[in-house]
Amino acid sequence: MTEVLIDIKNVNRIYRDDAGHKIYALRNVNLQILRGEIISFIGPSGCGKTTLLRLLAGLDKPQSGSLSIEGKIIDKPHFERGFIFQQPALFPWNTVEENISAPLKARKIYAENKHKAARYISMMGLAGFEKSYPHELSGGMAQRAAIARALLSEPKVLLLDEPLGALDAFKRSELQNNLIEIWQKTKTTMALVTHDVDEAVYLSSRIAVMTSRPGKISKIINVELGQNRDRNDDGFIALRKEILKELRLASISPQPEYNI
Amino acid sequence: MNDEKTYALKSKRIKWFENPLISEDKVYWKPKRAIWFWLAVLSFAAAFGVNVFIAPLQETQILPYRIFLASAVFLLLSLHAAALRNPFLRAKLYHYCQFIFALGIFLSVWDLLTDKTSVLPVPYFPSAASVLQVMVLDHALILKSALYSLRLFFAGFLTGIVLGVSSGILIGWARQWDYWLSPIIKVSGIIPPVVWIPLALSILPGSFSTGVFLIFAASWFPVASMTANGISSTPKKYFEAAQTFGAQKKYLLFKVAVPHAMPNIFMGILTAAAFSFTTLIVSEMIGAKAGLGFYINWAKAWGAYSKMYAAIVIIALEFSVILLIIGIFRRRVLRWQKGIVK
Incomplete structure (x- = not known):
């Protein structure tokens, strides 16, 4: 430690x-x-x-x-080094799922790591909201999505x-x-x-x-x-x-x- | 929402328009009374009656006009039959009925003032029947002209969009491009594209390429400036967030800045479309040997005003369809905005 x-x-x-x-x-x-x-x-x-x-x-x-x-x-x-902003900087043009898996796409490792996105979505209690857009989420959920996005890069x-x-x-x-x-x-x-x-x-x-x-x-x-x-x-x-x-x-x- | 809908549909205790989804609808808000529907049917029947029972003064082939009126009545009645089982369709139909009623009255009066009495000055104000007659008789040439205009429009418009979006991205993204291109865009933007007609006609090989150039000039400016604006106004937090999850330059541009600019890009495209319609018709009227603009000019030269009106109707239809197509694209691309923007 x-x-x-x-x-x-x-x-x-x-x-x-x-x-x-x-x-x-x-x-x-x-x-x-x-x-x-x-x-x-x-x-x-x-x-x-x-x-x-x-x-x-x-x-x-x-x-x-x-x-x-x-x-x-x-x-x-x-x-x-993942970063969480005070206002969740989710992309409004992407769904929750697309937002959370964005790091994989940015690093071009999406195909082999698709399953990870689903894991973090359920870990952050966002299951069922995959297809929602950020503006449809509450502030707390949006921040959880932002955290999931950062955690995805481990x-x-x-x-x-x-x-x-x-x-x-x-x-x-x-x-x-x-x-x-x-x-x-x-x-x-x-x-x-x-x-x-x-x-x-x-x-x-x-x-x-x-x-x-x-x-x-x-x-x-x-x-x-x-x-x-x-x-x-x-x-x-x-x-x-x-x-x-x-x-x-x-x-x-x-x-x-x-x-x- | 859906439960409410099915409840209201199944419930026999309330009238069809008492469903709150219908009675409180902000879009289709006109009265839900059958009276206006029947008045609308009646007004079209009246237009038909005027045409049949009052003797014409002018020589017009009235069959297309009568077919048009009869099919309008038939369409209204069959819509009504379908709407009896669908309260939402019914609300929509009833919403438009006052306007349809007014339209029927307008057609009757128009017929009376033209074909039946010649009150309106004769060659300039033809009857609806003669406009329709021209559309039927001259359909080959009108269709050819419409397609020609469409081809010219898309050639110029698509060039304008492609170059406008790409130069807009460069201007919004890189300050070197901004430095050199922005002044050019600002100056060329305030010059109406039609001023280039005399020059373009003498320099460019033909009237088609002249038209393409002018429509391109009309659409490039709004698309480029709106795109540049959308790119450069992307909030810094999106770039920073993307950088912290491993995004490189290319991602920042194409997956952050461009999607952010999309609403602006579409605004630019719609403005460009409006500019281009004007430019298209003007350039066809001046230089071209084909197209709807040419057709209007040619009809006017022969004093065939019905043909002119026919062409105007076709132009209205053609441009509405183009705007409709752009609208469909826009709704698809910007579906994420649903709920943010009204």
Whole structure:
């Protein structure tokens, strides 16, 4: 369980605002993601958590530092790093089945792997909706379809960018349990960006608390609650308090980069 | 939905139009009373009566017109017979009955004002009977002209679509193509294609190639600009999602950008069709020795106005069929839009 899968070394991601000032979306970020863990990134908006996830996906590049997976530098998107967007980016012109099997077609391995699509469709509870179009699905089902599409490539890591942020409370807890089931079945490493403290504690093995301006990881908290977590458990509540305290500390002492 | 339908059909307790699927239908909303149907039948019978019982002033062969009216009445009655067992067909039929009634009245009045009394100026406003007569007598030439126009239309239109879609894809996809082609499209788009007629007639080998060129010029611009717009407006999230599941450039273009552009492409094609119809007829009227545009001009030169009207009717039919075919393609390709767009 302690094998390093992803190594993030001294990563800096700098934007320039309209006035030309440097804004550190990420500053000197170092982190190792272990194989088979679920790690959450939590923090106020602007702390660079989504930027970090996009760097991991290869959708963005750092100005300095490096990200690598199994020793290989990440410089462009690859199907071994699945990505789930906040809004399920399903193709509206394809049916659920076509959407989920799209990765196979994109890689031209559809013919010999057709059966896999059906497996993930039933695993994500989408059986019977194969011929439906995305707009005919509920938000939760659409997100499940997007997850099935990413899982089909059997990725080494699943990157989830606030995947449940757009759902109502019931759908959210349902999908959280779905994610745990997937993890138990496949042991896929997951990196989850969230702004929901409970979600982070409920799902993760580790939580990286991030602060903004400059975006960096301020603390990494190990979650040792075992499986079948209870949101009212003492340990759960204590962790929630600890994270909230950490987040408050971060927001009370903002460090202005410049004054207007 | 289906249960409701069968329930309503089987139930004897409610009248056929009390089924909510019929009574609350937004499309076929006209009154569900038999009276308008019988009035419609009556109005066509009246048109027939006017033609039979009032002596004509003009020399017209009336048989085709009478056959037309009689078959209209027959068609209405047989539709009604079929509709008695199918409430949905019945609702549809009754919906159109007020209009059919008005049509029957219009035909009667038209007959009265032309053939029966010559109130309307004589060669310019022929009777419906004489237009139909011309269609029957001159059917060989009209058919030939219609087919010729069709051939010219498709030659130019398909060239326009193929080149329009491909150049639109290039413009929307690659900024080099956008840089060089966009200004050309913008300028050529505002020039009405018919201005090229004098030049095209002298440079190109024949009237057919002139027509093809003009229709191509009319259809290329809307198709290309709409396609380019659809390609370049593809949301970034679709590309990013595809990249993270292993898609390469070719997939991003043909399986993401092009499907996203499809609604726009069809809008371009429909606009192009409308432009092309005008261009087709104008180019045939000016340069050609065949086709419906030529036929209209030729008929006018001989003062044969019935023939002109006959040709206009055929043009209307031909273009409706073309639009119908495009519509069928469109519904098939864009069936995923059902439920998103109204």
